[in-house]
Amino acid sequence: MTDRIANQSLRSKVMSADEAAEFINNGDTLGLSGFTGAAYPKALPTAIAERAKAAHGRGDAFRVNILTGASTAPDCDGVLAEADAINYRMPYQSDPIMRNKINGSEMKYQDIHLSHSGLQVEQGFFGTIDAAIVEVTRITEEGHLVPSSGVGNNADYLNAAEKIIIEVNSWQSLDLEGMADIYTVPPLPNREPIPISDVGDRVGTTYIEIDPSKVVAIVETDAPDRNSPFSPIDDTSKAIAGHFLDFLEGEVAAGRLTYDGYVMQSGVGNVPNAVMAGLIDSKFENITAYTEVVQDGMLDLIDAGKMTVASATSFALSPEYAEKMNREAKKYREHLVLRPLQISNSPEVIRRMGLIASNGMIEADIYGNVNSTHVAGSRMMNGIGGSGDFTRNAFASTFISPSVAKGGAISAIVPFASHIDHTEHDAMVVITENGFADLRGLAPRDRVQRMIDIAHVDYRPLLEEYVERASHSKAQQTPHDLESALSFHINFLKHGSMKGAQ
Numbered sequence: 001m002t003d004r005i006a007n008q009s010l011r012s013k014v015m016s017a018d019e020a021a022e023f024i025n026n027g028d029t030l031g032l033s034g035f036t037g038a039a040y041p042k043a044l045p046t047a048i049a050e051r052a053k054a055a056h057g058r059g060d061a062f063r064v065n066i067l068t069g070a071s072t073a074p075d076c077d078g079v080l081a082e083a084d085a086i087n088y089r090m091p092y093q094s095d096p097i098m099r100n101k102i103n104g105s106e107m108k109y110q111d112i113h114l115s116h117s118g119l120q121v122e123q124g125f126f127g128t129i130d131a132a133i134v135e136v137t138r139i140t141e142e143g144h145l146v147p148s149s150g151v152g153n154n155a156d157y158l159n160a161a162e163k164i165i166i167e168v169n170s171w172q173s174l175d176l177e178g179m180a181d182i183y184t185v186p187p188l189p190n191r192e193p194i195p196i197s198d199v200g201d202r203v204g205t206t207y208i209e210i211d212p213s214k215v216v217a218i219v220e221t222d223a224p225d226r227n228s229p230f231s232p233i234d235d236t237s238k239a240i241a242g243h244f245l246d247f248l249e250g251e252v253a254a255g256r257l258t259y260d261g262y263v264m265q266s267g268v269g270n271v272p273n274a275v276m277a278g279l280i281d282s283k284f285e286n287i288t289a290y291t292e293v294v295q296d297g298m299l300d301l302i303d304a305g306k307m308t309v310a311s312a313t314s315f316a317l318s319p320e321y322a323e324k325m326n327r328e329a330k331k332y333r334e335h336l337v338l339r340p341l342q343i344s345n346s347p348e349v350i351r352r353m354g355l356i357a358s359n360g361m362i363e364a365d366i367y368g369n370v371n372s373t374h375v376a377g378s379r380m381m382n383g384i385g386g387s388g389d390f391t392r393n394a395f396a397s398t399f400i401s402p403s404v405a406k407g408g409a410i411s412a413i414v415p416f417a418s419h420i421d422h423t424e425h426d427a428m429v430v431i432t433e434n435g436f437a438d439l440r441g442l443a444p445r446d447r448v449q450r451m452i453d454i455a456h457v458d459y460r461p462l463l464e465e466y467v468e469r470a471s472h473s474k475a476q477q478t479p480h481d482l483e484s485a486l487s488f489h490i491n492f493l494k495h496g497s498m499k500g501a502q
Contacts, residue, residue, distance in 0.1 A: 004138040004168050005218065013166075013218045017043035020165050020217035021051050026062045027087075028130035031121065031157025034076060035069035035314035035341075036268060036293050037226035039150030041133045041167045043219050045076040052085035063087040067126060069152020069314065069341055070114065070292075070385060071095065073226030081107065090126075091117045092383035102380050111373060114292070114386040115345035118156035122187060131216075132161035137172045139218075144207035147180045148172040149225055149325075150314030151338045155184060155208050164214045170222045175329035178206050180338045185346075196349050199263060199288040200309035200337060225315070227322040230273050230296060236402050237274040239433035244275050244358065244400060245282055247429060247436050251396070257356075259283045265291040265350075265390045267359040268316045271400050273297045275358065280304050290353045292344055292386045294336060296321045302335045311337045313344035345386045350393040357394035359387040361401045361422075363414050364430050366451045366463060367444045367478055368437075370399050370422040375410075376489045377418030384421050391426045396440075403432040403456040409497040413455035415466040416485035430454060444478040458499065462488070 005011050021044060024030065034040025048064070055062035066086050071077065071094035080086050081098040084106070089098065091112035102109040112120065121129065134154050136145045147154065148169055158164060183204030186192055195203050233241075251257035262284050266272040276297025279287065287307045289298060293316035301307035317325060325332060343349065362381065364370045370391075373384055391397040399422070401412045412432060424444065430437045430451065437450035452463045466487070470479040488498040495501045 004170060006141040007139050007143040007212070010139055010143055010212060010215060010218060013215055014220060015217050017047040017219050018050070020044060020219050021047035023163055023165065023216050024048050024051065024064065024131060026055070026060070027064070029065040029067065029126055029128060031129050031132040031153065031161055032066060032068045032072065032076070033134040033150070033152060033154050034072035035150040035152040036071055036316040037073050037228060038315040038317075039135050039148045039152065039225065040068070040072035040076045041135050042075060042169060042221045042223040043167060044133050044165060046079050049079040049083035049085050052083045056084065065089070065126065067091075067117070067121065067129070067153070067157065069150065069154070071382065075226070092385045094382045099380065109380065111380070111383045113384060113388045114341055115347060115389040118153045118340070118342040121153065121156045121160050128162065129157060129160040131163040131165060132157040133165045133167070134158060135167040135169050137174060137176050138168060139166065140207060143212040144209055146177045146207050147338060148176060151180055151182070151340050152313055153341050155182060155340050156342070158208060158210050161214065163216045164210060165217045165219065166215060167219045167221050170220070171224050173326040173329040175333065179329070179333040179336055180206050182206070182208050182340060183343055184340070185342050194343060194346055194349050196343070197352065199290050199311050199353065202337065224319075225322060227317050227319040229318045229320075231270045233270065233274045233277060236433045237271045240271050240400050240402070240431055241274040241278040243431050243433070243436045244398065245278050247398065247431065247438070248284070248356070260286040262287050263353050263355040264289045265355050265357040265394065266295065267387060268293055268295065269360055271360065272358060276301055280306060290350065290355050299324065299332065302332065307335070309335050309337065311339060311344065313339055313341050345389040347389060347393045350390055354395040355390070357390040357397045359391060359399055361399040361412065363412050363417055364399060364427065364451065365414050365417040366448045366467065368424040368427045368430065368439045368447050368451070369417045369420045370427045371417040371419045372421045374419035376493055377486075388422060391422050396428055397426060398429040398431055399427055400431045403434055403454065404459075408456065408458060410492060411456060411459040411488060411498050413451055413459065413463065414488045414498070415463065416480060418486060418489045445476065462499070
């Protein structure tokens with residue numbers, strides 16, 4: 001490992017994770033690396049969790065505030081949540097233990113647009129950042145940090161923190177060096193346009209500069225990222241992917257898109273991966289991506305010569321593809337750029353790119369409002385992530401989802417969304433396995449039938465019955481029958497199915 005810590009003075013800071021955890025105190029606010037299971041610290045979270053358990057066993061308080069880039073992993077978010085070591089968490093999470101703690105009111109969680117999170121750290125919204133704990137591939141001779149498989153908010157946390165703890169992970173390929181492009185947005189009020197006009201533009205450095213005097217500990221690790229496998233592509237995913245491609249073909253026919261001008265953004269999951277699989281056999285060439293994460297399908301598109309470059313902030317790869325990246329990082333760094341979250345999710349750059357965004361959802365209502373975070377209005381799933389950043393600023397924004405969940409007990413198309421993350425003003429196209437509803441250029445009442453047409457056949461009569469009731473309301477711009485607007489959700493909570501008692 002010594003060759004991964006090339007700075008002589010910093011080598012003296014190497015210690016065990018347990019020793020490094022002694023620098024963390026009850027009430028501290030910590031900025032952690034990590035984004036969608038990549039590049040998160042592997043050793044410190046467990047060591048901090050053990051400190052918390054020991055303190056609780058003595059009857060002492062020990063809880064910290066955790067800021068990250070996005071979701072991490074069971075050996076980061078999970079162990080800390082299980083140890084009741086977290087008071088507050090932002091901006092995005094997906095750990096089941098943490099989710100239960102949040103919904104059980106055992107920890108506080110704030111859902112924040114990812115593009116806002118770094119700026120809010122800079123502006124002091126979260127108070128003092130006591131320590132930044134960041135994973136890197138190596139430390140250069142000058143003391144610069146070479147990012148591992150993700151960048152996220154690392155630069156913001158490292159700049160703001162009073163103390164820095166670095167994990168140097170030898171599992172991460174040394175050939176990742178050169179993939180990152182670290183550009184720091186000037187602080188307010190002196191912001192300037194971000195000088196990116198093409199997806200592949202490089203405008204920063206391949207490393208993160210830090211104040212070495214703030215480094216209190218370096219921990220050596222050799223552990224893989226949490227790389228979750230994608231499920232096999234099923235018929236529903238294939239159908240959704242097919243309708244998405246039909247939508248793209250319609251954009252070409254309308255003169256709004258060319259076969260060699262598709263700039264994509266894609267959320268994480270099996271359906272987006274299915275979409276990318278479909279693109280391999282499509283007419284689209286020279287595809288580029290300005291997005292958050294690099295997924296398996298993007299590597300396939302690069303290998304097939306279909307994708308020229310992808311800009312993101314992190315990887316979200318299956319175990320097989322993570323190993324592939326480690327073997328072939330030298331090749332892929334010619335096609336991939338990893339940027340800080342404030343750049344990858346910048347509304348300014350997204351708007352300039354003219355991209356087509358595609359994100360998942362929990363539900364959409366008949367007027368096009370989208371809920372991507374809460375089941376039945378109250379139960380937090382994961383968070384909004386960056387979907388709002390892209391949806392509001394994309395040239396065309398799409399939401400994709402199977403039409404039902406929980407074996408048909410939940411409809412993805414409802415009369416009135418129980419929580420709204422993306423308003424009708426931002427969502428443009430909704431896609432299920434039954435087709436796509438293009439809502440652009442339509443007044444609210446004109447959207448209704450298109451939304452019902454993509455609902456599951458079992459729910460269409462119920463939706464039509466609701467529309468009939470709503471048609472008698474006094475105001476008809478966006479007609480609702482408020483007494484039954486949330487009837488689907490009430491049925492689910494009472495009977496376990498939105499259809500009601502069976």
